[in-house]
Structures are given as C-alpha cells and as structure tokens.
Amino acid sequence: MAILQRHRGKPRAWRARPSLLLVGAMTFAAAVYVIPMLTLMSWAFRDPKTGFTLAQAIKLVHEPAYITAFVTTFRTAAITTLMCALLGYPLAYLMATAGNRARLVLAAAVMIPFWTSVLARSLAWVILLGKRGLVNEWLLASGLISVPLPLLFNSIGVQIGMTHVLLPFMVLPIWSVLMRLDPALPRAARSLGATPARTFLEVSLPLSLPGLLAGCTLVFILAVGFYITPALLGGDRDITIAGLIEMVVRDLLDWPFGAMLSLILLAIVGAVFALGARLVGAERLTGAEQRP
Amino acid sequence: MLKRASLTRRQLLIGVASLQSAGPFFHVTPARADKGEIVVAGWGGSRTTAMREVMFKPFEAATGIRVKDDGPPEAAKVKVQADSGNITWDILDTDIPAILTMAKNGLLQKIDYAKLDAGRLAPIPKVLQHEFGLGHLIYGFNIVYNTKTFAPGKHPQSWADVWNGEAFKGGRSFPFRGGISPQLEVALAADGVAIDKMYPLDVERAWKAMDRVRPLVTKWYANHGEALQLVSKGEVDICCTIGPRGIVAKREGAPVEVEYAGGKLAPDNWAIVKGGKNIDAVYQFLNFVIDGKVQAELAKRIPYGPSSQDAFRYLNEAEAKELNTAPHNLAKQFWNDIAWWGAIGPDGKTNSERETERYAKWMVQKS
Numbered sequence: 001m002a003i004l005q006r007h008r009g010k011p012r013a014w015r016a017r018p019s020l021l022l023v024g025a026m027t028f029a030a031a032v033y034v035i036p037m038l039t040l041m042s043w044a045f046r047d048p049k050t051g052f053t054l055a056q057a058i059k060l061v062h063e064p065a066y067i068t069a070f071v072t073t074f075r076t077a078a079i080t081t082l083m084c085a086l087l088g089y090p091l092a093y094l095m096a097t098a099g100n101r102a103r104l105v106l107a108a109a110v111m112i113p114f115w116t117s118v119l120a121r122s123l124a125w126v127i128l129l130g131k132r133g134l135v136n137e138w139l140l141a142s143g144l145i146s147v148p149l150p151l152l153f154n155s156i157g158v159q160i161g162m163t164h165v166l167l168p169f170m171v172l173p174i175w176s177v178l179m180r181l182d183p184a185l186p187r188a189a190r191s192l193g194a195t196p197a198r199t200f201l202e203v204s205l206p207l208s209l210p211g212l213l214a215g216c217t218l219v220f221i222l223a224v225g226f227y228i229t230p231a232l233l234g235g236d237r238d239i240t241i242a243g244l245i246e247m248v249v250r251d252l253l254d255w256p257f258g259a260m261l262s263l264i265l266l267a268i269v270g271a272v273f274a275l276g277a278r279l280v281g282a283e284r285l286t287g288a289e290q291r292p
Numbered sequence: 293m294l295k296r297a298s299l300t301r302r303q304l305l306i307g308v309a310s311l312q313s314a315g316p317f318f319h320v321t322p323a324r325a326d327k328g329e330i331v332v333a334g335w336g337g338s339r340t341t342a343m344r345e346v347m348f349k350p351f352e353a354a355t356g357i358r359v360k361d362d363g364p365p366e367a368a369k370v371k372v373q374a375d376s377g378n379i380t381w382d383i384l385d386t387d388i389p390a391i392l393t394m395a396k397n398g399l400l401q402k403i404d405y406a407k408l409d410a411g412r413l414a415p416i417p418k419v420l421q422h423e424f425g426l427g428h429l430i431y432g433f434n435i436v437y438n439t440k441t442f443a444p445g446k447h448p449q450s451w452a453d454v455w456n457g458e459a460f461k462g463g464r465s466f467p468f469r470g471g472i473s474p475q476l477e478v479a480l481a482a483d484g485v486a487i488d489k490m491y492p493l494d495v496e497r498a499w500k501a502m503d504r505v506r507p508l509v510t511k512w513y514a515n516h517g518e519a520l521q522l523v524s525k526g527e528v529d530i531c532c533t534i535g536p537r538g539i540v541a542k543r544e545g546a547p548v549e550v551e552y553a554g555g556k557l558a559p560d561n562w563a564i565v566k567g568g569k570n571i572d573a574v575y576q577f578l579n580f581v582i583d584g585k586v587q588a589e590l591a592k593r594i595p596y597g598p599s600s601q602d603a604f605r606y607l608n609e610a611e612a613k614e615l616n617t618a619p620h621n622l623a624k625q626f627w628n629d630i631a632w633w634g635a636i637g638p639d640g641k642t643n644s645e646r647e648t649e650r651y652a653k654w655m656v657q658k659s
Contacts, residue, residue, distance in 0.1 A: 065653035072656075130527050131463075152527070153511045231514050236468075236506075239656050247652055250368050252645055253393055 043259035056260035066244060066261065073240045074268075076158060076230065077223035081170075083163040084219045088170030089212060093204075095171070096178035114168040122232045125161045126152065129233075157233035165229060166222055170215035173284065177211030178204070210280040217276030217285055221269050241265060329358035330573045333365035334385035342593040343385075351580045357573045365390070370399045370565060382568040383577065384561075388425065389473055389644050391563050392634040395424040396642065401564040407575045412582045415602035419627045420559050427559025428582065429590070430597035430617050432625060433475055434535030435551040436520070438462075441529040444549055451482035451554050454530055455505050462529025463510030465522050473633060473644050474502065474651040475532060477556050477626070487554060487626040495647065499654065512655065523548055539595040539614050552616060555625040559599060591615055597622075 047053035060066055095106045113121060128134050129151040136148040151157055181204065189199040227242035241261065249258035276285055332348070334340050340361050348359040365384040371394075373379045384391075394400050402423050405413065413421065420427030435454055437447050441462050448460045466475065476493050479501035485494070510528045513519040519533040524546035531538075538550040562581070564574055580586065584602025591598045591607060597617030598604075604612055604619070612618040616625065633644040641649075 063653070065656040068656045126527075130525065132526055232518075236509075236512055236655050239652075244652060244656075247648075250366065251389075251393070252649060253367055253371065253397060 040259045040262060043256045044263050046256075056256050059257060060260060060264070066241070069239055069241045069244050070264075072238065073224055073242070076155070076162070076238065076240065077220050077226075079159055080162045080166060080223045081216050081220045083159060084167050084170040085212060085216055087163065088167055088215060089174055091167075092171045092174035092178055092211070095175050096181075110168050110171050113164070118165055118228055119232075121165055122161050122229045125157065125164070125233055129157055129160065152233060153235040155234070155238055157235075158230050158238045161229045161233045162223060162226060165226075166219045169218045169222060173214040173218065174208060174211040177208045177214075181207055210284060213276060213280045214284045217272060217280075221272055224265065224269055224272075327356035327358075328570050328573055329360055330382040330568075330570050330577055331360045331362050331380055332383045332385060332577075333363045333369075333381040334361055335365075336361075336363050339594055342590055346589040346593065347581045347586060350586070351577060354580065355573075355576055357570075357576065359577070367393045367397070367399070370394055371397060373565075374399050374567065379565060379567045379569075381565050382570055382574050384563040384565060385428075386425075386563060387431075387560055388422070388558060388628065388630050388633065389648070391422070391425040391561060392630075392642055392644055394563070395634075396636075399566055400424045401566045401568070401571075403562075403564060403578075404575075407579075408582065409579050412579065412584070412600070412602075415584060415600045416582065417599070417601075417627070419630070420561075420599050422561065422630050425559070425561030425563045426578065426582065427561050427599045428587065429560045429594075430557055430599055431534045431536055431560060432552075432555045432557040432597075432616050433478060433532055434538065434555040434616075435553075436523055436531045436533050436535065436538035436541075436548055437551065438523050438526050438529050439547045439549050440526060447549065447551060448530055449551055449553055451478045452484070454478075454532065455482040455501070455508075457508045460530065463527070464505065464508045465511045465513050465519055465528040465531045465533070466505070466509055467516075467519065467533065468512035468514065468651065468655055473648050474498075474654075475556070476502070476647065477628070478532060478554065479505065481554050490626060491629040491632045493632060493643075499650075502654070520546070520548070535616055536594075536596045543595070550614075552621045553624045555616065556628050557597075557616060557622075557625050558628040560596075 044056050045052055045054070047055065091106065091110070095103050095110075098106060126133075130136070131148045131152070133152070135151060136145075139145045140148065151160070185207070186199050186203050189203045190196070194202065225242055226240060227246065230238045230240045231243055242265075245258055245261045245265070248254050248261065273285065332343075334343065340363075344359075344361065348361070351357065352359055362381060363385075365381070365386045367390050370381065370384070373381065384394075391400065403421075403426055405421060408426075416427065435448055435451070439447075442448065442460070448454050448456075453460055454464065476495065476498035477490050479498045480490060480494065481487055482505070483497060483501040485497075511522055513522060513531075513533070516534050516537050519531050520537055520541045522528045523531040523533075523538075524541055526547075535550045535552060535555055538548050541548050542550070562578055564571075568574060582600060584598070584600040584604075585606050587598035587600050588603040588606035590596075591603060592611055595614055597615045599617065601617070601619075607615075615621065634642050636642050637646060639646065
C-alpha cells in the first residue's frame with residue numbers, strides 16, 4: 001500500500017477512506033443499538049412528573065422474588081460455565097492434537113449442533129431425558145435402575161441442555177489458542193525430561209489459559225441471558241431472570257420495571273465482559289484478534 | 293391464554309404459510325369499487341385457516357371488504373402500534389386478560405353494542421358481552437388426562453380428585469407464565485367451593501390450595517402445545533389445560549380425554565383497536581361473524597364452543613357432543629368472571645395483574 005500511495009502521490013486520500021467506510025456501520029449501530037439502549041434507560045429512570053426517579057430500583061429491592069431469580073440465573077450460568085470448561089477443554093485439546101481426519105470429525109461434531117436451533121436441541125433433550133425417554137428406557141432395560149430417574153423438569157435437565165447448547169462457545173476459543181501454540185515448546189519440555197502430565201500442566205495448560213478464560217467469559221455471558229432452555233427443561237426452581245423480564249414486559253406491560261431489570265442484567269454482563277477483557281484482552285473475546 | 297407465549301417456529305411457519313395461501317384473495321380484482329380492508333389479528337394456524345374459510349371469505353364476498361389476517365395479537369404489539377402512531381390492526385381475536393391489560397392502557401375502543409344486530413346478540417350470554425370484548429370462541433380450563441394411566445370412568449372427575457395425590461397417582465401439569473392468570477378458581481373448587489359461588493374469589497384460601505397441589509406438579513408448562521405433548525406422551529398424567537385443545541389432540545390420535553366437570557369457561561373475544569381507520573367495516577364484520585350459523589360452521593372445523601347458543605340449531609348431536617358450550621357440557625362448568633379479574637384495587641392494579649405477578653413470585657419464592 002505504501003508503494004501504491006507514493007506512486008499515485010495522494011497518500012491522504014487513501015488514509016481518509018477507511019474511516020469513511022465506518023460511517024455506515026456506525027450509523028447502523030447507533031440506530032439499532034445505542035438509541036434503543038438510551039430509550040431503555042429513560043424508561044427505567046424517567047418519571048412523567050418529576051423527571052427522574054429511582055422508583056423502579058426501589059421496587060426491585062423490595063421484591064425478593066426477582067432477586068431470587070437473579071441468584072438462580074447466576075448459579076445456573078456458573079455451573080454451566082464450569083461444566084462447559086470441564087468437557088470443552090479435553091475436547092479442544094483432542095481437536096488440536098489429533099490428525100487431520102479425526103480433527104475434521106471432531107470439528108463437525110462440535111459445529112453441526114452449533115448450527116442447529118436452540119429450540120430444536122432443547123426439545124431433543126425432552127425426548128431423551130423424559131420419564132419414558134431413551135435414557136431412562138435404556139437404564140431401566142439394563143437393570144441399573146428400577147424407577148425412572150428424574151432427569152427432566154429440574155436443574156439436572158437445565159444443566160445438561162445448557163451445557164450442550166453452549167459447549168461450542170467454550171471449545172472454539174480454546175481450540176484456536178491451542179492451534180497457535182508453538183509445538184516446539186511442549187517438545188522442548190519433553191526433551192528436558194518432563195513427563196507428559198507435567199508438560200501439559202506446566203507448558204500447554206498455562207499457555208492456553210487465555211483461550212479457556214475467553215471461553216468461560218463467552219459461555220457465562222450467554223448463559224446469563226438464557227431463556228428457552230430453562231423454560232423447556234426446567235422446573236419451578238429454574239426460573240431465570242430472562243423469563244421474568246419477558247413476563248413483566250409482555251404480560252404486565254410494566255415497561256419501566258422491565259427496563260430496570262434489563263439494565264441490571266446488561267450491567268452485570270458488561271462487568272463480566274470487562275473482567276474477561278482485562279484478563280485476556282477484548283480482542284480475543286470479540287473475535288477481532290489478529291492472526292500472528 | 294398462554295398461546296401468545298408460544299409462537300413456536302412451527303406455528304410461525306404455519307402462520308406464514310396460511311398468509312401465503314390466503315394471498316390469492318388479496319389479488320382478486322374487485323368488480324365493484326374498493327370497499328377498503330380490515331386487518332384481523334389472530335392466532336394463525338388451523339384456527340385462522342378455518343376462520344378464513346367460514347368467516348373471512350364469505351364476508352369478502354358479501355361486502356367487498358377485504359379481510360387480512362395478522363398476529364399474534366399481543367398487547368405489547370398493539371402498544372407499539374399505538375405508540376408509533378401507525379395502527380395497522382383493526383380487530384383482535386384474543387382473551388380477556390390481554391383485553392383488560394390493553395383496555396387499561398387505552399389501546400382499545402369500547403364496543404358500541406347498539407351498532408350490532410340485537411337478534412344475533414340475544415343468544416350470546418350476557419357475561420360474554422364485555423365493554424371491550426365480545427366473546428365468540430369459548431375455551432376453558434379443564435382436566436385433560438392420559439387414558440393409558442386412567443381408564444375413562446376411573447379418571448379424576450373433579451378438581452378435588454386432581455388435588456388428591458393418594459387416590460390418583462401420577463404427575464400433574466399446570467400452566468405458568470405467558471400472561472396467564474393463576475388458576476385460582478380450580479384451586480378453590482378443589483378446596484370445596486361450589487362452582488356457582490366462586491366469585492368474589494377468596495384469594496388467600498386459593499393460594500393455600502395452590503401450595504397443596506404444588507408437590508404433585510411435575511411440570512409447570514409454558515404453553516398449551518407443550519401441555520398436550522406432556523400428557524400425550526405420558527410425561528405427566530393429569531393436565532390442567534385448555535379442554536378443546538385436548539379434544540383436538542384426541543382427534544389426532546393422542547391417548548387423552550377431557551373431563552369437563554368443574555371447568556372454567558373463558559372466551560376469546562373480538563376486540564376493536566382504538567384509532568383504526570375503518571370503523572364501519574369493523575362493525576359490518578362483527579355483525580357478520582356473530583351469526584349463530586357462521587359460528588356453527590366454525591365449530592364443525594375446530595372444537596371450540598360457539599358463544600351463540602343459536603349455533604346449536606345448526607349442529608347435530610354428534611357435532612355438538614364434545615363442544616364445551618353444548619348445553620349438557622355448559623351445565624357442568626362456570627364462567628370466568630371478567631368483572632372480578634378486571635376490577636382495579638387500591639394499589640392501582642387489576643386483580644388479574646396482581647395475581648399474575650403474585651404467581652411469578654410464588655413460583656420463584658416458595659421453591
């Protein structure tokens with residue numbers, strides 16, 4: 001490009017264009033994101049008479065049910081994140097170290113469900129985990145259990161469903177970090193006499209931690225806003241804040257309070273993102289990272 | 293009803309497909325001058341298909357006014373239209389809780405009953421002639437049970453039976469979310485309140501009864517399609533859900549049966565959106581569709597009770613047998629009291645709003 005610029009003798013015009021290209025995207029973002037967000041904020045804090053009010057926030061403090069739903073939401077999201085990390089890391093490690101053909105199969109196993117609708121995948125779990133579902137039928141037939149296990153309409157069902165839905169968001173960032181890991185480093189550790197376990201614990205794992213943290217941040221943020229899966233697979237202990245926001249906005253038409261709940265959820269997601277960005281860098285979380 | 297919470301992908305596709313199949317009617321060049329059009333926001337699917345066949349098409353033929361359908365008729369969508377000043381819907385087909393919420397928010401036009409045919413209104417029970425909604429299709433909350441678990445005759449025959457986990461073993465399913473008021477009436481019926489002495493509801497007594505049924509409930513379902521799936525597949529054995537939907541499932545071959553005893557009847561209504569541009573056409577449409585004969589034709593296609601008792605003059609015994617407003621079924625049930633649910637308390641909330649909110653809190657807190 002530099003050569004091109006010198007050749008044409010118009011370096012400034014070339015440099016100006018990229019920012020011009022951004023105008024469209026920025027206008028779009030302002031129209032569909034920033035303005036609605038400001039509107040949401042004005043609903044949450046505006047009072048028709050006095051101009052500003054904290055009434056919605058005060059209402060929230062006096063409603064333990066909504067607080068409970070927030071706690072449930074975060075507990076569920078935390079367990080899902082942990083489960084995804086425990087299952088996702090070995091899978092990503094396998095994908096990074098396997099041969100080409102095996103890697104293709106593993107990548108397909110992760111990506112094909114990823115492209116399937118959340119609703120369809122959640123419903124599939126209803127069929128699998130039900131009282132007369134496949135899992136219970138097999139366990140009953142094998143004689144391991146004599147009465148069907150309660151796998152559905154409780155937290156177990158929610159965790160299984162959410163972990164399944166969100167697993168790709170854990171696997172992909174870890175995999176991308178592991179793939180870029182210099183293979184010479186673990187090899188050097190081995191040649192210096194480290195056991196495979198020690199090589200993994202002291203070389204590969206620490207180097208891939210940014211990927212793991214990025215995956216955890218993504219999964220947690222997505223899990224906090226989850227709605228369909230807990231509604232379909234959960235019981236009365238699994239009511240999430242997203243479900244209550246829906247009720248407040250759509251059925252009670254209490255938009256100011258719904259706006260307040262949404263803003264709090266957004267603020268918490270923002271805080272988690274900021275923490276993740278601090279630890280691993282915002283580029284990795286948004287996928288805007290440069291290839292080395 | 294919970295229908296609005298439950299626009300599944302499939303229903304959406306059916307809705308889109310029915311819009312497309314309805315397409316040709318919009319393109320027919322009218323022989324006469326353009327008489328305008330009205331937009332009816334309803335629930336889509338087989339219901340809208342049937343309505344198009346027996347209501348919209350004959351109405352278009354008779355008046356030259358085109359009828360478009362859209363939906364789902366959610367309160368939030370009507371509010372968006374009103375707030376933006378771009379009101380595209382004229383008539384809604386929806387339930388009372390939604391109508392009360394919308395009326396309170398000034399989104400609906402009062403129905404001027406003087407503009408409706410007195411002869412056609414007379415056979416419609418007075419309780420269904422609400423100032424903001426005219427009942428036309430009757431649904432209701434009934435006991436729907438799996439016939440593999442309970443042979444008909446040995447099935448739960450009252451709400452007290454549903455509450456009795458000893459005598460009737462099996463999982464229950466009740467509705468939660470999606471704007472549905474809690475089923476406090478059936479809780480009171482289970483607690484021994486006579487169905488004709490239901491209102492005003494003893495709310496505290498009802499919630500105590502709700503506490504008792506809670507341990508028996510396997511799944512609090514979010515929409516009625518889900519409810520029918522659960523009871524059809526045997527994931528639960530007894531479901532408190534929309535009786536007519538149970539009839540639909542049964543006709544499709546599911547092992548379910550409906551017990552109408554103690555059922556709470558409630559109407560889906562025609563309601564007029566405030567600020568619509570074609571109010572004369574709206575009343576012409578209402579006069580057309582409240583006719584007992586038109587309602588009877590609809591009842592032959594979808595098993596929801598017609599609101600006009602006149603409709604039963606056009607239905608034979610077999611056709612009327614499973615309809616919830618047929619005289620023999622009507623006698624076993626009671627009408628949801630719109631006035632009670634819509635009454636505004638000292639807190640500025642309707643009973644419906646207050647109890648719906650309490651339902652969510654009860655569900656989250658008590659677990």
